[in-house]
Amino acid sequence: MSEQMKSLEFDVLVIGGGIAGGEAALNLANLNYKVLLVEKELSIGGKMIMLSKVFPTLDCAACITTPKISEIARHPNITIFTGAETRKITKIEEHHFEAIVLQKPRYVNVTDCTGCQLCEQACPVSVSDQYQYGLVGRKAVYIPFSIASPRAAAIDIENCTLCGACERVCPTQCIDFTQTEEEFLVTIKSIVVATGFDLFDPLKIPRYGYGTFKNVITSMQMERQLAPTRPYNTILRPGDGKMPDNIAYVLCTGSRDKSLGNPICSQICCMYSVKQAQLLMGALPMADITIYYLHIRAFGKGFNEFYAQAQDMGVEFVKGKVGKITEKENGNLILRYEDIEQGKVQEAEHDMVVLSVGVLPNQGISDAFENKKLELDPFNFINQADILASPAKTSIDGVFVAGTASGPMDIPDSILSGGAASAETTSYLRRALL
Amino acid sequence: MKQKIGVYICHCGGNISDYVDVEKVRQSIEHDEGVFLAKTTMFACADSNQKEMVEDIENEKLDSVVVASCSPKLHLLTFRAVTERAGLNKYNYVHANIREQVSWAHSDNKEGATQKAIQIVKAAIAKVRNAESLEPIKVKATNAVAVIGAGVAGMRAAIELAEAGADVYLIEREFFVGGRVAQWDDLCITEETGKELITRLYDEVMKHKHVTLFTGAEVVENKGSVGNFTLKVKVTPRHFKLNCISNELQKAIDVCPVEVPDEFNFNITTRKAIYHNYPSEYPQLPAIDMKNCTRCGECEKVCNSIDFSQKTEYLNLKVGSILLATGFDPYEPKHGEFGYGEIENVVTFPQFKRIVHYCDDKLIYKGKEIKNIAYIYCVGSRQVDGENKYCSRYCCTANIHTAITVKKKYKNIHNFHFNRGIRTYGKAEIWYDESSRLGDIYLQSFEHDPPVIEKRGDQTFVRIKDILTTNKELEVVADLVVLVTGMVPRKDNSIANLLKIPKGRDNFFNEIHMKLRPVETVIDGVTISGASQGPKNIMESMNSALAAATKSFELVASGELALEPTVAKVDEQSCDWCGKCEEACPYSAFDKIEKDGKFVARVNAAVCKGCGMCLPVCPVNALDLIGLTDEDVESMIDALIPTV
């Protein structure tokens, strides 16, 4: 390890700043442990901060996430690195781990940036906005999204032409092209892995036409269209900017399908689809919404009632498997599906299709462990070594898992799991004192 | 009166300034009495602006601050912290909401919105003028937690709390620990049986000198509040001396003449008045059930460990927090519901688990070998007419898992699943898949069209209009019908009333915030976990138990709690106890005390939430809220009425 590398010391390293990692970090910080929270994206908040409203309470996701996020951000016992990666995690002995944290350059001095967005206006380069899931564009210098934490600009150096326009307009001179990658050697006593989940990429099911048919979108894109910080201020078909009035949901996209290598149910997509259907009925009162499903997994507290509410509101539920989607000239879509109740194959036309994409393991973090193996379960989620008695335990003593890193779950379950991880971390740390 | 008020008006990007002329708001208030500095800012909450505020407060010696921005729910604490960092008492900060209450509400009328924003900021300034420095109410917190219920959730929480460093009182109503899981034997998710899991947890519990376990114990009284609860616990004796000789014990059981239905086996068997649930039950000491014991004294003659002189005891425990883990009851079908109680081969899923436990190589019930099993799902859940609208979450998975076990354990089993749409969510899907592969038959109907059970001759038929085969009417002859019953709240849930824990629509204990705070309750210091909060499987119960342990521990760990000082106060001069406030208070914050020869009301500041419900009911106006006095409110109302 290089001589000039800065060393840092904390009690706990939390990897992943979604709601699960955030909850674990806060609990530990409140017990006076020093926590380093490393997030690979430019903002903490994970998927939750990007959502519209949440089932089954229909609370505005941004409004309930931001106070939590600011509590994490201002906690004196929590240090946050965003846009950073964790590598080379080594267990030296019990209660002693080392890791390399790589801080990637943001090319903006975060403490001085006021988020005025003048640089965004000045920048001539437009690219697709990953935080809006490609629905709109952004500049090469950009504030990730309006409620990001930290709410500071960053430069996407791959797309930047180094024209210097942003530098000239920035009122606080916080743009700094001299920033370079910085490595830190971090010593910790314990680790919480809260790296969350990935969404299924529907390009893997070509017969659904995602990527080819413009009016076939994913549920996360719909989530963004429905959010208060939404890009269009209303619901539009990406194909022609028309307001849709007959929307279909295709459940289990990428889940419960062995041919795609994912035999399990994603646990959340039924409910988020039922939620989106209700929100759409509010946003587009004249629209028809049809949900094509195999089973509706409305199992949690208040879920079945929420499902019944959608039925009462007039959302159509069709028990059937969608085989293929084709596009008409006007951009409308024909769904060919097996109607289970009727016992035959049917076709239906919709002007927009939402694919309820499933939850996949976010692989990769296990590769960062050097001398001990962080084991995965048969579905490539992080294995829970003692799932019944200690659900946060992993194959490595002192490394705990929180949230969807161990399997699909919704927000309250992620918070409970984050709580469990912090509890087990606490007792692990206490054992160091004995 | 404040002389140097700093006012910051936020653009919130464009969230506010697109609809409110923030500069006009600034100009309209900058000359108000006491205002020393008035600024607009792009994002008040941004670190850069926070820094600027701190510098302003320090350099200009501001004595109070107003920020007009988004809802106080989001950033009240942020700006209080800013004032505190600048060395000001944080109660000299007042928040004005001009986003949710103005710009978002009146996006169609910029002029009107701006006017409203001005009045709201003026009201905030009026309030901050009277602001007083307040100190948080400090209460000592006892570093001990009472865990109520020693099922899997309670035991797990107790272990964690003890490891973290708290004293734990684990209070179990039954004579034996383990709750429901002890009854299930085979469990899904792992190979471990219920008994093995309970053994593991019990051993851990007993290893900790900081855990004190009480069995046959129940909380009967609760006093105090967060940090300092006093619980009165009634401990019923088991009438056994500590060291019991097991061969004598069996003799005692044999001679006991009283036979009652065995609840542990859901009444499919009987037990004696002197009993244990299973030979290795914990604690490994039997008990005498005095409700059924006739005091015949037969057992005493053959066993020296029996001691009828033991008396019910009452203990007082002081704890800083209470963690509830009282679990659930399986739904008990009504007489005649799907033939239950009328047709002899109709049993519930919990009974079925016990039957399977007792049958080794052949599945036999009431003397008859079972081959064809019909499972009726959602009994007592997802009700159309009944109260229970919810899904019980655990049952699809647990039942399919049990059906697979049964198929593997015995020969020639045929499983027929009469369901309403299988809910094997998440990874449990693999068992659904496995059972289909093993040849189990699934038949489905919707809620309003449940299957029908009929006895014809000596055969039991289950009939369904099956939507999976285009609504064909199908019928199965079943040797055994298993009603897959859901979870309901404990029948005896008096503990909820004792602690004032609210219940949800489904009658399970209710958390304070369904999404973000799933184990905390509106009663400060009381957390909820496991199936008492709603149906859960074991892993989910453990997660919630551990999360609740963290929250409870957080409260007691520091030894001291800082509570909001914004509570009600009583003017003892004018108060002449009438008790109206006590009735109005939803949190029971009032005590009646004697002071200078008369009775007056006293507010328990640790319990009061400052909700203000008591103020309007007081006939002599003896109540006021600290931090939001009548004077404050009146001055705000005056400021809200525009001067013409």
Ligand SMILES: Cc1cc2nc3c(=O)[nH]c(=O)nc-3n(C[C@H](O)[C@H](O)[C@H](O)COP(=O)(O)OP(=O)(O)OC[C@H]3O[C@@H](n4cnc5c(N)ncnc54)[C@H](O)[C@@H]3O)c2cc1C
């Ligand atoms: C379309 C959609 C709608 C939904 N709607 C709802 C709803 O209404 N209600 C509800 O309860 N749930 C809903 N959910 C589920 C909810 O989003 C998840 O339960 C929740 O976000 C899980 O939180 P998490 O922290 O486990 O994971 P994530 O939110 O995925 O957070 C993980 C974090 O870790 C970071 N990370 C990953 N790898 C690394 C690494 N190697 N190093 C550092 N950081 C890393 C990620 O960038 C991310 O910030 C919805 C999900 C989707 C997809």
Ligand SMILES: Cc1cc2nc3c(=O)[nH]c(=O)nc-3n(C[C@H](O)[C@H](O)[C@H](O)COP(=O)(O)OP(=O)(O)OC[C@H]3O[C@@H](n4cnc5c(N)ncnc54)[C@H](O)[C@@H]3O)c2cc1C
């Ligand atoms: C038939 C059936 C099969 C199941 N199979 C599985 C399975 O295979 N896998 C799985 O993961 N889950 C299974 N479950 C779910 C599992 O039983 C629950 O998740 C678990 O029991 C919940 O634990 P708990 O500690 O919250 O509650 P409980 O097990 O109900 O324990 C609560 C404890 O609190 C005590 N108590 C109650 N009130 C008081 C009071 N006032 N004072 C003191 N003590 C009190 C009770 O006596 C009890 O000991 C099954 C459930 C059923 C009904």
Ligand code: SF4
């Ligand atoms: S230097 Fe790069 S980021 Fe800045 S304005 Fe030019 S292209 Fe955009």
Ligand code: SF4
């Ligand atoms: S939650 Fe619903 S949509 Fe998602 S995989 Fe499971 S059954 Fe399919």
Ligand code: SF4
């Ligand atoms: S888990 Fe299955 S059996 Fe239980 S109530 Fe829900 S749908 Fe019915």
Ligand code: SF4
């Ligand atoms: S303010 Fe509310 S909580 Fe406090 S004493 Fe009055 S009624 Fe009770």
